Amino acid sequence: MSSQVLLFSALFAIAVGFFLLSCYLRFSLVTIGKPDNRFNELGQRFSNMLLYAFGQKRVVTRSYLFGLNHAVFFWCFLILLIANTEFLLHGLFPASVSLSLLPDILYFTLTFIFDIVSFFALVAVLIALGRRLFVPPKYIDARTYDAFVILGLVATLMLAFFTLHGSEIALGEERAALYMPVSAFMGNFILARLPGGTLTALVTAAWWVHAVALLGFLDYLPYSKHMHILTSIPNCFFKSLEKVNTQPREEFHKGSAYGVGRVDQFRWKDLFDSFSCTECGRCNDNCPATRSGKSLNPRLVIHNIKENLLHNGRQIGKGLEPALPLIGTCREGCVTETDLWECTTCGACMEVCPVFIEHVPKIVGMRRNLVEMKSTFPGEVQSLFENMENRSNPWGIIPAERGKWVTETDVPPFEKNQTECLFYVGCTGAFDTRNKRNTLALTNIFNNAGISWGVLGKEEKCCGDSLRRLGNEYVFEQMAKENAALFQDLGVKKIVTQCPHCYNTLKNDYRQFGLNLDVSHYSEFILDLIKAGKIKLKASAGLGRVVYHDSCYLGRYNGVYDQPRELIKLSSGHTPLEMERHRQRSFCCGAGGGHMWMEENADTRINMERVRQALQQKPDTICVCCPYCVTMIEDGLTDLKVTDNIAVLDLSEVIQRALV
Amino acid sequence: MLIVTCIKQVPDTTQVKIDPETGTLIREGVPSIINPFDAHALEESLRLKEKYGFRVLALSMGPPSTEMTLRKALAVGADDAILLSDRAFGGADTLATSMVLAEAIRKISAQEEVALVICGKQTIDGDTAQVGPGIATRLGYSQLTSVDRVDEIDMRRKRITVRCKFEGRYEILESSLPAMVAVLREINRPRYPTVPLRIISQEAELKVWDNRSMQLSEDKIGLKGSATAVRRIFSPDREKGQILAGDEVNDPDQAARRLIEVLVSKNLISVQ
């Protein structure tokens, strides 16, 4: 055995040992998390992994053209994984493992592929470097030390690869020279003039540089954001099979802790998420809070969870108290309370995350800890909590007044065993003067359709959406149970809602409480009625240019994008205009996640930002589909002093105008 | 050392309305709540507990269902709760109520020294503001009402300094312990209960004292011990929203005059 092999074997053993130890030390931390079953429906999971990890489906999108560069990296990496495995094995067992032992046809094909792929990788590295140096994206710290180390290592690897093979070709020792265009170019044009001795030395040098860079890369990985190379594929495998449109229930046992106040109170998948973050910055690029100048940055939330885990994980594993608080203020490794309260739970971060990190449940989990264990939250939220608990509406209005709007029009009450469909009006629709107009419009439409429908009137209770998003799970659970009992008692099977928040809560959250109802938002419901011929619309003029704003809880949370657009088209005769941010990338109005009841003091208001985006389309009408959006967009227009000629209409009002 | 916080469970009066057509009370589903003033009293007790290390005992007289309200007191951090409940206590006015509460406090103080009795200034159903002074007078405690700030308690000298808010002025008063302090709503913001305490409070055992354990003369408590009686209940003659100026009156001076006339005629403002 030559001394080179011995030396390499030793180096290899140390490097791989170190790598495995690093991986063990890091990944074992994940096991301190709480259980979460992510091993069901394996077929579905494998197909997700193929589509999103190997297919890079969320990486390459129109908004992120550089994602293409990443796809190149990814595929180059996979292919070169074979080449480098061969490289390492060959280094260990020069005599018995080598590509060159393969039959020519196979050997030539592989060397050709590796050569070309290495070139692509080098180009991708250069593009990435150039982008970081000259056109860095605004939404991320592109010029990090970490990124340059990795790009440098990859570039070194590729250059060493070409130098190694180029030198060999120049020496005439490579029988596949004809099939290695880039290496051959290197050998024949750049290195050709070097003397043989130098070339031989260069082969050795390049081989060692390659070897050291490769092992260095391996050892560096677990300590960098490039850990995602190891975790993102499994993270796509473990991704939630359903849309993340709800948060898990809590069990209220005496003596336990509620919510997430320590990093081990996350579920293991949450911790794994933190290791999977590629720090690509797409979440904060789409976050309404980040974009409107708040301190919340979803990427940093995930990063800080990871840092906290790394800092505290071992101690917690030994049963000791964590040294660093999870929620608090520190330089790195903590999430501040302010950050947590700034989230509108709009889900934009989760929608764009290429590796399916679930930000919102983590944020809500930490909010739960603040609310349930520490009773700390923005002051204005307390009256909301008390009003919801005592009077089942956010304002604390007398519950009996919930049925007052019913007396203003012709509304059938829901009758057990007789009424087919319950119209769940919701708090805003029942109490708020502006949004009562939508309720009345819907009443009109339903009456027009001649269907069997009814309302609960003053018996209706709030669904509790804001409480759940704000982390007051304890009271939410009480309300959910009350509602579940009420619906079961009345034999309610089919519900249509006005508010997307009620819709999501009844449809998705309440399933956890044993309620499997046929819940539809009115936009789905009415479109079905039109298709069934029960409602006829006549495209009416007078709306001018209509721009449509997607509500987060309708669109992103439940995938209802087409129905409202179709209804606007049927009602106005025209396809609605689209804002730059629409459908999956729609921008929150600023009221979700309990923010309807909170003050927004820092920097720009989210609703004003959204209105500015709408104004770019020069609309005459801004059509929305959610009572919160109605209020926020109207307020935004008033604050920007452009109320005069732009109408904010709920879709129900638009449809009502077109009723035949 | 103990702080006794007196709490009353009241119907949520903001939900009691008069039906404008029939003139009868609409009070369907009116829930019982902790008297809002008492919630502030409780909060102040808890803050003083945190600052000076008192124990806080929530005391209430009422029907058995008052238990729910006392559990809420435990859920925000009261250490103990006693419910005074007996048929003989029912139908009491403030005179008879303060009798039962004061005797209960006397009984409590035989076991543990009472430093303070903290009450809400008044209840929202009765608005009398008399029970606190009643307790103080019966027990001979210092009486400090309309308190909007507790400045200091000197445990060694057994003195308390508070700020009282009267019409047009504040008074900083110092008095001796034990004292009865009746607080205004401005004094603090009641805390929100944590879930662990809520769960513990659900299972906590409440002490219930009836008149067998209190041994009070039936002439002094409940209906018999009450000096006042309600003769008649009627709805206030408050008109529903009235437009004083609008299409027919658009002279601003005339509009203003009409408003002032109405306010003066209803004794809402005085022009003297």
Added chain:
Amino acid sequence: MEEKKRIKKPLGVARLLEGKCIFCGARCQSACPKDCVEMTEQGEPIIDITCCIGCKKCVKICPSQAIEMYFTPEQQRLLDEIARHGAPAAEEEAGQEEVINSASDSGYRGVWVFVEQINGEPAAVSWELLGVGRHLSWQLKVDLCAVVIGEKVQHLCSESFAYGADKVYIVDEPVFRFYRTQPYFVALCNLVNKYKPEILLIGATGVGRDLAGALATCLNTGLTADCTGLGVDEKRRLLMQTRPAFGGNIMATIVTEKNWPQMATVRPHTMHIHEKDPSRSGEIIRERQYIAEDDIATKIIEIIERTQEGSVDIAGADFIVSGGRGMQSADNFRILQELADELGGVVACSRCVVDAGWMPAERQVGQTGKTVRPKIYIAAGISGAIQHLVGMQNSDIIIAINRDKHAPIFEVAHYGLVGDLFKIIPSLTRQLKALRANGKT
């Protein structure tokens, strides 16, 4: 024959009339001699008719006439028959007569008014009490007496006469320089025990309510708080005390039947002041009280005048003038401040005003601001979004001034003025000023 009928006369059973109970606090249960009444969790009675003996005690005690006697059709027929035969039912009234007699024989006579003062400066409510007290004393044909306690308060005697008092009891000693519960209630308690007035009125101010509560307990008598109306039942010499209950949603008339004096605190601004007559005079009775300063536990450290400037507490204000987006600029809030000053109130605002930077956040009323319950809330240029309404809807009186007559604020307002607030508000201030200037002279 007649004897037989009387025995047969059905008494019926007590029955609750639906929707009339006001949860007064289990009076019916306490009144029932047979323990037939159970209370629901809400506080409504459930009457066990199987054990009801038809004594009517619960019916009589119920303040809201929520309990009636129920007769089966058969019993009703019997009753009708008795009525047709003209059988007298006089014995029922006997109980009440007894009470009347004892009321008249109590030996307590005269109407007293406590004259509240700070530093010799009388509280206006004292003269209001003399105003109403004078009517009461006329009806009862007794003297109206003022009670003045303080230090160097001699001048209040003549003022008391001028406002209608026939007699003044005065305690003028250094220990009474500032109001403190203990010396004042002891002094007053001694006076009452000595002279035995049948009615004692005190202003429902902070001081008045502090004093009255202690005094009533020490005198072991009834006290009705914060009355807005007073009258007398001349026959039984009862003070009919009317006051709002249930947060002002209902009015209750309350009497103190068996204890004396009948005490009431009276809400300021609800009674008319009699025209001042400086020529009136009367008897002054000087009383000495021997209370040593050292025996008084409470010491006054400091008295601080509450001025309009500094931190304004809108949550505790009685009068609030509130502005919204319709105010158009920060400068315009000046006119609201002028009106607020005239009313002795404070200026508040809606959220958008804070957003615009016209007012500080501590003045914001509404969902995310403060909840206020003033006696009068004037909303100027506030449209009345639900977020704002929930912060002020429990105000006693809401006055809305807005240009848009469809503004939702008019739905909750007791009085609405549709018009230009920039004209109406200054006019209100001007006219109030003028009226008060006239009133003073």
